[in-house]
Amino acid sequence: MSNPFREDLVSRSRPESCTVVIFGATGDLTHRKLIPALYNLAIDGELPSNVKIVGFARRDKSDEVFREGLKELNKDVSRSGHNDEIWNDFEQTVHYHQSEFQDLDGYKRLADRLDAIDTERGSKGNRLFYIASAPEFFDDILQNLKDAGLNNAAKGAWARVIVEKPFGTDLATAQHLNQVVNNTFEEKDTYRIDHYLGKETAQNIMVLRFANAIFEPLWNSRYIEQIQITCSEHLGMEGGRGGYYDTAGAMRDMVQNHLLQLLSLVAMEPPTDLSADGVRDEKVKVIRSLRQWDTPELVAENVVRAQYTAGHIHGKSVVGYCEEDRVDPESNTEAYVAVRCMVDTWRWSGVPFYVRMGKRLPKKATEISVHFKSAPNVLFNAIPGASDEGNVLVIRIQPDEGISLRMVSKLPGTSLRLEPVKMDFHYSTSFGKGSPEAYERLLLDSMAGDATLFARRDEVEEAWKFVDHIEQAWHAEENQPPMAEFTAGSWGPEEAEDLLAKDGNTWRRL
Amino acid sequence: MTDSENMALGTPVEVANIEKELYKLWEADEARTNASLMNFAVYSEEKGSLAKNSDIVRKITREHACRAILVGIDKQAKEKTVSAWITAHCHLAHGQKSVCCEQIAFHLTGRSTGRFRNTIFANLQSDLPLILWWQGDLSNMFSEGLYRRINRLVIDSSDWKNPIDSFKLMSEAWGDKKSLVIQDLAWTRTYNYRLAVAALYDDPMAAESLPTTQKIKVVANPKHRFSALLMVAWYCDLAGWQPSQDLVDDGDLNGSYRFEKKNGELVDVEVKYDDESMPISKFEVISDSVEICISRNKGDDLLHHLLKCSKHTLDTHGQADSIDGAELVTNQLSRGGKNSLYKRIFPKFLDLV
Numbered sequence: 025m026s027n028p029f030r031e032d033l034v035s036r037s038r039p040e041s042c043t044v045v046i047f048g049a050t051g052d053l054t055h056r057k058l059i060p061a062l063y064n065l066a067i068d069g070e071l072p073s074n075v076k077i078v079g080f081a082r083r084d085k086s087d088e089v090f091r092e093g094l095k096e097l098n099k100d101v102s103r104s105g106h107n108d109e110i111w112n113d114f115e116q117t118v119h120y121h122q123s124e125f126q127d128l129d130g131y132k133r134l135a136d137r138l139d140a141i142d143t144e145r146g147s148k149g150n151r152l153f154y155i156a157s158a159p160e161f162f163d164d165i166l167q168n169l170k171d172a173g174l175n176n177a178a179k180g181a182w183a184r185v186i187v188e189k190p191f192g193t194d195l196a197t198a199q200h201l202n203q204v205v206n207n208t209f210e211e212k213d214t215y216r217i218d219h220y221l222g223k224e225t226a227q228n229i230m231v232l233r234f235a236n237a238i239f240e241p242l243w244n245s246r247y248i249e250q251i252q253i254t255c256s257e258h259l260g261m262e263g264g265r266g267g268y269y270d271t272a273g274a275m276r277d278m279v280q281n282h283l284l285q286l287l288s289l290v291a292m293e294p295p296t297d298l299s300a301d302g303v304r305d306e307k308v309k310v311i312r313s314l315r316q317w318d319t320p321e322l323v324a325e326n327v328v329r330a331q332y333t334a335g336h337i338h339g340k341s342v343v344g345y346c347e348e349d350r351v352d353p354e355s356n357t358e359a360y361v362a363v364r365c366m367v368d369t370w371r372w373s374g375v376p377f378y379v380r381m382g383k384r385l386p387k388k389a390t391e392i393s394v395h396f397k398s399a400p401n402v403l404f405n406a407i408p409g410a411s412d413e414g415n416v417l418v419i420r421i422q423p424d425e426g427i428s429l430r431m432v433s434k435l436p437g438t439s440l441r442l443e444p445v446k447m448d449f450h451y452s453t454s455f456g457k458g459s460p461e462a463y464e465r466l467l468l469d470s471m472a473g474d475a476t477l478f479a480r481r482d483e484v485e486e487a488w489k490f491v492d493h494i495e496q497a498w499h500a501e502e503n504q505p506p507m508a509e510f511t512a513g514s515w516g517p518e519e520a521e522d523l524l525a526k527d528g529n530t531w532r533r534l
Numbered sequence: 535m536t537d538s539e540n541m542a543l544g545t546p547v548e549v550a551n552i553e554k555e556l557y558k559l560w561e562a563d564e565a566r567t568n569a570s571l572m573n574f575a576v577y578s579e580e581k582g583s584l585a586k587n588s589d590i591v592r593k594i595t596r597e598h599a600c601r602a603i604l605v606g607i608d609k610q611a612k613e614k615t616v617s618a619w620i621t622a623h624c625h626l627a628h629g630q631k632s633v634c635c636e637q638i639a640f641h642l643t644g645r646s647t648g649r650f651r652n653t654i655f656a657n658l659q660s661d662l663p664l665i666l667w668w669q670g671d672l673s674n675m676f677s678e679g680l681y682r683r684i685n686r687l688v689i690d691s692s693d694w695k696n697p698i699d700s701f702k703l704m705s706e707a708w709g710d711k712k713s714l715v716i717q718d719l720a721w722t723r724t725y726n727y728r729l730a731v732a733a734l735y736d737d738p739m740a741a742e743s744l745p746t747t748q749k750i751k752v753v754a755n756p757k758h759r760f761s762a763l764l765m766v767a768w769y770c771d772l773a774g775w776q777p778s779q780d781l782v783d784d785g786d787l788n789g790s791y792r793f794e795k796k797n798g799e800l801v802d803v804e805v806k807y808d809d810e811s812m813p814i815s816k817f818e819v820i821s822d823s824v825e826i827c828i829s830r831n832k833g834d835d836l837l838h839h840l841l842k843c844s845k846h847t848l849d850t851h852g853q854a855d856s857i858d859g860a861e862l863v864t865n866q867l868s869r870g871g872k873n874s875l876y877k878r879i880f881p882k883f884l885d886l887v
Contacts, residue, residue, distance in 0.1 A: 073850065146846045
């Protein structure tokens with residue numbers, strides 16, 4: 025039965041009450057992101073009233089001990105602070121279920137427990153399974169969910185699954201994972217989470233393009249010279265992250281998912297509607313249209329990989345990548361990657377998309393810059409000494425979210441001197457209220473059955489197809505493209521500069 | 535104007551030199567960022583309102599960057615004068631950057647319908663929407679020439695001394711300018727109650743019980759009668775009920791109303807007023823199988839949500855609406871929207887009034 029009182033309270037799909045089962049409940053993601061996100065939704069009155077949360081993990085602990093651990097961290101990380109009274113209500117909805125991921129009995133007990141919860145609160149049995157465990161357990165969890173019958177929703181209810189990245193480590197493993205997921209849940213009930221898509225500025229890319237009439241007519245190869253997508257991090261392998269990172273690398277960790285998702289939002293055609301498949305149909309076309317760098321020569325020509333050597337970040341000395349904690353001293357894993365992508369569509373013919381991601385770069389920033397072609401070399405541009413810099417539209421994803429537009433202006437004075445100036449829009453300056461965390465939006469969307477901001481199977485597989493060619497060339501026995509080096513704290517290797525110089529371009533200075 | 539009021543409003547300036555003086559203000563400190571997403575005008579006929587509103591605007595600008603234009607009017611004065619002040623409200627945005635919003639304050643005396651309108655329009659930042667917060671009863675100053683040019687009107691019907699006249703003017707404005715968005719703080723005060731009702735009706739048993747509703751009980755503060763009636767109008771409209779022909783009103787301060795469901799059954803609505811109550815301290819729905827009660831004790835900043843049905847009970851807390859006018863306006867500005875639901879239930883609300 026529908027709820028008439030939801031009308032006009034929020035302008036998006038309505039989340040339905042459900043039980044959220046989190047696999048990997050004792051992990052960092054659950055404590056730092058998922059529970060605080062659910063708690064903040066509860067504070068904002070956005071969470072349906074009788075949502076229950078069941079944490080599933082191997083360690084033996086009671087509901088009370090589990091709640092206490094969540095509470096302590098929530099006090100530190102919750103976006104809107106911590107209110108004991110609301111937390112006390114909220115934690116009553118949180119339960120702990122101990123089981124090994126491989127133990128089918130544990131899932132059968134879980135099924136009984138979920139039924140009891142549904143009976144107790146008179147709900148129809150909607151279930152949202154969130155797989156936040158280490159990837160090696162994905163297969164077991166999904167298979168056991170199926171064997172315990174938890175993938176089958178009761179009549180009139182739904183059962184959905186949210187899968188955290190990595191969605192595989194290459195095309196073959198991604199296909200395997202997708203097959204396992206889709207053996208258990210239908211694709212329409214599968215939500216592959218990429219938290220970048222939940223960020224306010226990422227959502228704003230489509231708004232900027234399709235809600236403003238002035239950009240779309242210029243959004244093509246006729247007016248755009250090049251597009252750069254940069255994700256720079258000043259951190260290295262602190263906190264033991266070297267162990268995971270050295271098995272993944274910058275390409276798998278960031279480019280295959282987050283940065284190609286951003287690229288697809290920038291390059292996609294206008295969707296026919298704002299439905300999940302309407303948007304994702306257009307995004308996948310972009311990924312599918314990426315020119316494949318499928319020989320070692322093409323990889324060497326269009327992709328640069330690098331590791332950092334010892335240097336300085338924020339005035340402090342830092343070690344090189346191979347000296348980092350838990351990193352193989354002989355490691356062949358890239359901590360920096362720059363890719364020249366070509367989107368072979370009518371709209372983007374000849375426009376390079378440069379994508380770079382690196383650790384131990386001078387600062388933390390993620391942004392997209394759209395570089396427009398220069399005005400014709402007549403009139404003002406023909407004046408000796410005139411600036412030849414074209415207009416640049418920058419979409420800053422994080423931090424300091426916002427949009428800026430660079431244009432040329434006359435300097436005040438009697439002589440005619442032109443210099444670039446910047447129009448700048450900062451979210452933080454214009455909107456005093458902070459944005460919700462990406463996970464808040466994405467959790468609500470999954471409860472509402474809106475998969476627009478989640479990756480679809482074909483998007484993931486097409487992205488792996490593109491990345492796999494490069495990875496295969498890097499790890500071939502012979503003719504491997506070289507691993508470049510750069511000093512920690514610099515903006516990357518010389519080779520990355522050369523990559524753009526071949527097209528007569530340079531990286532934007534952030 | 536007292537000295538302390540003058541101080542609160544900033545630097546006195548010649549009306550003709552306002553833009554020039556504002557420019558000097560920004561030039562004096564390069565470290566500040568001037569931000570503005572809207573023109574936010576505040577109008578009041580109450581004595582001493584300018585200093586009070588300057589303080590309110592300072593709070594609002596923490597979340598809503600704007601150019602603020604305060605207008606205080608003394609209509610009874612014989613002499614026609616206008617005085618102006620400028621200042622900036624600055625705060626650290628996310629603990630990093632000093633973000634400032636400029637404020638221009640005007641004090642007008644004497645007959646000033648046209649002067650008031652022109653004072654606002656002459657000092658707007660171009661291309662940005664104009665939000666006008668009209669404090670107190672709508673008067674003859676609220677003219678067609680004004681409301682035709684504003685995008686959003688913020689009022690608080692709870693403060694009105696002559697609500698019938700003000701509602702009439704408001705209806706006329708709506709009739710003239712269909713796109714005018716009106717945000718009544720009496721309606722804003724019900725937001726978290728409405729959210730709580732909606733959340734409790736997410737429960738399938740509660741949703742199923744809706745057609746069997748028998749009675750609604752509301753307890754409210756008499757100063758916030760309109761919030762209580764808006765809440766009733768909202769609930770009954772979304773439930774699909776119509777005011778019954780035999781609408782009961784017992785004539786005393788408390789109100790009893792009767793609504794008719796689609797199947798012809800009647801629902802009684804009882805609104806009780808209590809001087810000690812929060813704006814709304816209870817909203818209770820009783821049906822055959824389910825009881826829903828949202829309540830707020832005096833001084834609490836949380837609402838208590840309770841759902842009792844045969845098989846289970848839900849007992850939780852949620853946010854309550856602020857009792858501070860500045861916060862209500864801040865929240866209302868954050869929500870934005872066309873406020874179309876308010877417009878839709880307005881006729882039903884007027885019936886109750």
